[in-house]
Amino acid sequence: MPQRVESSVVVNAPVNQVYSYWQNLENLPNFMTNVEEVRSTGPGMTHWVIKGPLGVKMEFDAQTTREEENSALAWNSLDGNVQTSGEVNFQELGPERTRIEVTMNYADPPGGRIGEVSSRMVANPQLMVDQDLQYFKEIMEGRATPEEIQQRASAANAQSGIAAFLASGTGLLVVGGAILLLLLLRGRGRKSGNKKSRIVFEF
Numbered sequence: 001m002p003q004r005v006e007s008s009v010v011v012n013a014p015v016n017q018v019y020s021y022w023q024n025l026e027n028l029p030n031f032m033t034n035v036e037e038v039r040s041t042g043p044g045m046t047h048w049v050i051k052g053p054l055g056v057k058m059e060f061d062a063q064t065t066r067e068e069e070n071s072a073l074a075w076n077s078l079d080g081n082v083q084t085s086g087e088v089n090f091q092e093l094g095p096e097r098t099r100i101e102v103t104m105n106y107a108d109p110p111g112g113r114i115g116e117v118s119s120r121m122v123a124n125p126q127l128m129v130d131q132d133l134q135y136f137k138e139i140m141e142g143r144a145t146p147e148e149i150q151q152r153a154s155a156a157n158a159q160s161g162i163a164a165f166l167a168s169g170t171g172l173l174v175v176g177g178a179i180l181l182l183l184l185l186r187g188r189g190r191k192s193g194n195k196k197s198r199i200v201f202e203f
Helices: 015-023 025-030 112-122 125-140 146-167 169-191
Strands: 003-011 035-042 045-051 057-068 072-080 084-094 097-106
Touching: 003 125, 015 025, 015 072, 015 084, 015 097, 015 125, 025 035, 025 146, 057 084, 097 125, 125 146
Parallel strands: none
Antiparallel strands: 003 097, 035 045, 045 057, 057 072, 072 084, 084 097
């Protein structure tokens, strides 16, 4: 079913600096973990490449629908295999403080119900947006470079991928089968007296 995700963060940087960085949508892959590439294709038009469920790459074109200097940005996807829209509002809290409010809308994922289950299995949209805003904050405040954020995000994605597999039906079958095999071999070892069985699991 369609999802709406909202999040916010306060960045210790001037509003014009924060807005300018986000306005260049090609900067989004620097801090958005599921965005691989955004490139300009014309006035107000961009082409996006993102990481979809189970590592599948998805592409779509988007149009900027709102652009108010130091105040708001919004975009809608036009075609491709992803239907999404986003809006970012910028509020000046002081000379060096800016509040950012983000709203992301996701239509039904590709693959229907199966696609929805897969997308939830490998990613939590709310947690992902929250984390992306923290990454953005670190970059704007000079506490991390885009390269450091991307390396950190890659490591986090690898860990979440393993966790998702272990939590999935297939993962549970594999782990359960391994435990059952271990118990069977231990029981056989006890019956045979002096014979010992040794199992080594490597990940």
